[in-house]
Amino acid sequence: MNADLLSLMPKVDFNRRSFMATSLITGFTVAAGPVMGQTAIKTDDTGLVAGEVDIPVKGGNMKAYRAQPAGKGPFPTILVVQEIFGVHEYIKDTCRRFAKQGFQAIAGDLYARQADMSKVTDMAGAQAAAAKVPDAQVMADLDATAAWAAKNGGNPAKLGITGFCWGGRITWLYTAHNPKVKAGVAWYGRLVGQSSELTPKHPIDLVKDLKAPVLGLYGGADQGIPNDTVDKMKDALAAAKKPAVFYVYPDTPHAFHADYRPSYRKEQAEDGWSKAVAFFKLHLA
Numbered sequence: 001m002n003a004d005l006l007s008l009m010p011k012v013d014f015n016r017r018s019f020m021a022t023s024l025i026t027g028f029t030v031a032a033g034p035v036m037g038q039t040a041i042k043t044d045d046t047g048l049v050a051g052e053v054d055i056p057v058k059g060g061n062m063k064a065y066r067a068q069p070a071g072k073g074p075f076p077t078i079l080v081v082q083e084i085f086g087v088h089e090y091i092k093d094t095c096r097r098f099a100k101q102g103f104q105a106i107a108g109d110l111y112a113r114q115a116d117m118s119k120v121t122d123m124a125g126a127q128a129a130a131a132k133v134p135d136a137q138v139m140a141d142l143d144a145t146a147a148w149a150a151k152n153g154g155n156p157a158k159l160g161i162t163g164f165c166w167g168g169r170i171t172w173l174y175t176a177h178n179p180k181v182k183a184g185v186a187w188y189g190r191l192v193g194q195s196s197e198l199t200p201k202h203p204i205d206l207v208k209d210l211k212a213p214v215l216g217l218y219g220g221a222d223q224g225i226p227n228d229t230v231d232k233m234k235d236a237l238a239a240a241k242k243p244a245v246f247y248v249y250p251d252t253p254h255a256f257h258a259d260y261r262p263s264y265r266k267e268q269a270e271d272g273w274s275k276a277v278a279f280f281k282l283h284l285a
Contacts, residue, residue, distance in 0.1 A: 081163030086117030172203035183283035
């Protein structure tokens with residue numbers, strides 16, 4: 001992590017934090033509201049090695065979901081960062097979708113010290129959990145996940161990261177943090193915000209520190225991420241001469257890729273997915 005950001009991070013003693021979550025969510029999160037079963041994509045694990053694993057991190061083991069092609073590898077690695085709701089079936093399925101494309105994909109339970117997301121039943125609870133998670137902790141846990149991946153079939157020279165909503169913001173931060181990252185795909189991640197003890201900087205503050213190209217996929221009708229903040233990020237990236245590509249889908253809401261939610265937009269989700277896969281194949285080849 002760059003020195004300026006690190007200097008603003010709180011001194012979090014990860015070794016003294018017990019893990020509240022001991023397993024991943026089974027099925028879909030209930031915190032997001034009704035599940036749209038008719039649109040939720042179900043990807044099988046035929047030809048894959050897929051399932052729950054333990055990632056050694058500071059203070060203990062963090063649960064994660066890993067999917068990769070069967071075989072020796074090594075495979076290009078994609079760190080998949082959860083929505084605000086944690087690692088549930090949608091995130092697991094996304095890992096399997098990447099694995100079907102030849103990647104090793106792994107999603108760690110990045111809230112494990114702060115909340116057991118399987119017990120969170122509404123948006124307010126999910127927001128409260130997210131508010132307790134320090135950026136410094138997330139960066140360290142992602143570093144540990146990348147290290148585990150490299151020892152378990154992943155190629156450390158071909159590391160990418162993607163994330164949705166909460167995870168979209170983290171995608172930008174981690175691409176500024178880890179020089180080993182070769183590409184990032186941020187799905188509707190917040191770009192600006194107020195600094196706090198746990199979140200001292202936001203993506204627009206870290207543009208000059210980006211280590212790799214980023215693909216940003218955003219909705220033009222996202223009520224939580226105004227279009228002008230996307231424009232500000234574009235301008236900052238251009239001024240810093242940082243390689244990034246944005247696709248802003250007109251009249252499209254937040255969470256348009258979340259196929260289990262009413263916000264899902266099939267056409268935009270499929271287009272965004274094809275662009276994400278192509279972006280990773282280009283930069284992790």
